[in-house]
Amino acid sequence: MEVLKNKFITIKAHVEDAPQECMFELKTQIILGLLEPESNGVIVKCLYASIDPAQINRMKTQCSSQTSVAPASKITPGMMISGSGVGRVVASKHPDFQKNDIVYGSLEWAEYTIFKNGNMLWKLDTKEFPLSYHIGVFGTSGLTAYGGFFHICKPKKGEKVFVSAAAGSVGNLVGQYAKLFGCYVVGCAGSKQKVDLLKGKLGFDDAFNYKEDVDLKSTIQRYFPDGIDIYFDNVGGEMLEAAIANMNNFGRVAACGAMSDYTNSGKRATLNMMDVTYKRITIKGFLSLDFSSEYIKDFISTTTDYVRAGELCVLEDISHGIESIPYAFNGLFQGRNIGKQIVQISEE
Template sequence: MYNEAGPEFETKRVRNMISEAGMKKKPIPVFQCDRVSFACTKRQLKMEVTNRYITIKSPLDDGEPKESDFEVKTSPLALSVSPGSSDVIVKNFYVSIDPYQLNRMKSFSSSHKAISYAAAIAPGDEIDAYGVAKVVASGNPEFEKDDLVVGLISWGEYTVLKEGTMFRKFDPLGFPLSYQVGILGFSGLTAYGGFFEVCKPKKGERVFVSAASGSVGNLVGQYAKLFGCYVVGCAGSKEKVALLKAKLGFDDAFNYKEEPDLKSTLKKYFPDGIDIYFDNVGSEMLEAAVENMNTFGRVAVCGVISEYIDARKRAAPNMLDVVYKRIKIQGFLAADLMNVYSDFISTTVDHLRTGNLHVVEDISSGLESFPSAFIGLFRGHNTGKKMVKLADDSSKSTLTSSHAVYPKTHTPLRRSYPPQQPPKMLLLLRLLNFRAPPSPRNIFIYNTMIRGYVQSHLPIPAISCCLDMLNYEFVPNNYTFSPVDQSVHDSRPKFEAQWSISSWSCRSIRVVFDKSPKRDVVVWTPMIDGLRTGDVENAQRCLTKCLRETPYRGVR
């Protein structure tokens, strides 16, 4: 066990014993502390953990899942990768909890062979789900220790990501890491793509959303309102109904548990009929919606949660209505929507920064909370995106880190282009950030990315890109600094009512400025002008220094 001198002393003592064991051929010792151990070999100190994860005991074929259906298992895990292996070991931070997983836990479901993400989960196997994690060891050259990744991880504390597993590095964009699981993850993509790609809305159309307070439904309603539709949602409690109307901007909402006749209820809320129905539940709700659909109405079938626990509730819509009203009913998966991913990210980020989109998250903490969090989905306990938090990211971003974080007091920047029509350059940048490998990096690529952000009126990501460049020890030049500082300076008068440049932005610019090897009038001018608006004393010092360093007096 660790003694009072602390882990540093113990590590030194262990290394001495390794040396002695190597010389005298003594048995190799193992020192253990709680679930962490150091296995000593002749040449290295190797850390092991006891990884805890959740499994199912047997197939979940009967009704709602129960706490007794799950168990915690443990296995030793070395936090290192063998030479030649491409495995990536990650520590899990946030894991998504989704109702479709119940179908994977059954002994048979027609969904098992539809797509790899829906493959059956055998008793005793790790349960994989979408989530956020941090790399602790990597044999893959594209991933380094402490990289943040998002992808398929386990219902556990650690995950070993094998080659072929879906995961990638990501940029938090200044938002909480949990956003990558919900609004900027598959839930957000499902809502955005399902509404705009499957439903093909027109402004002014009437939209009905079931399970409207859930992870996808609440976003569909918000996207529809921002687009210009009339939106009504249903939920399972008075509190959720109030949330939909008071905070999320729905035109109206009702508690379906208080409505004995859903067909009449929808007729009351949609006297002129429904143009779009975004279905998350199936069963009687789908039947009632179809009866109230207008000609050429569209139904996007995202989920049928009522059928997951009771196959007898399978929907039977009036097919005569479907035929004669020419109603389009289409099921879809998030994987079908990757063609709109860059548009989804740029539009959603813009809405978040302008405050037009509200994030609703329901987060449980700790490994032991997985079963109850999952069960709660089928009892209507969750509001918004349900996830489990397993750990905090202890490495907070700073001005010298690769990604700057917005201060809590940050007021969103409003850009001049409409949210539904982001600049093509921004879409290209998002696509590159999502798909491109992290290397090779060079000064030309960084300057191109910086200029692209600047032209898209995104000065803060441009600054973050500069800081990332410095982290990789690339020396900025005049093509690096001038666009960034000029962009921030030019943005201030135009958006002064909504946004003020925070002190961390100014310091970040100064870091890049001080690293520039050659500072001519083009570089000095925006620096002095930017400081002049908020720090006159430093502006004067900069001007004096500029006059000494530049051979001419071209500074305004």
């Protein structure tokens, strides 16, 4: 195995607005499957790729300081697109990895990813759970939900929690963690099917379809007659404005994402700063990469227990084949996905 044909997905031009399938293309490169001896290099065949809305922010023309995304992570046309993934080692010169090991790491939206140094790969225990769980409920989505809710929002039992994009990869887990912890949880989503899922299978106390309501502020007030204590914000824009208007004193907002800012589909949140001051509201931006390894251990241990006991429902939306990535990515912005969007690139 010295020469590999490697199919990968790239952008044709920078993506400024909601991504369309035609903005992407499938390319093929020829790579050498040989690694330098004693190089610590690893070649990984991608099995499951994580498809996340925030990846669009790296595809924009102005990706660095203007949008606060680190310049190093900028994606230019023709370049490979990285994201978290689970794969199988096909070649390794790294002492920690052997052929056929299953690993987690930052993989390309490609059939193969070559690591000159495999130090940023983690070997996975493959016995108990489906491999895809490691990029969803046990991966960045899970950690974002867990750390964002517990560490950033510092909930108390009985508090009232509002989650937007509640059927999304992070939102559905936030709501479930909050319920397991003993909070009152209402989620919003963009279809009846999602609302039914939240109220049914996921056990939210209530949920509503934001597309059916003209006045978000009074809709939220109906669901929270006693106000919101915690708002887990995945969308920004008008939903954030309406949530702030309904927050209680000492309310907390976890600023996890701003879907409506990622593309120009929505408008930015115009904040009532008097509300923020008088109600002593805290709005806190965070990224999962800041959580310590100690904290991550705690997250994995708690979440494993919940999943094992069947208390946490794992929602995955898996499409198949590298060719399906553009459609799957577009679906995030159309609200097609339910739960974590994953593309299975190769058979296990």
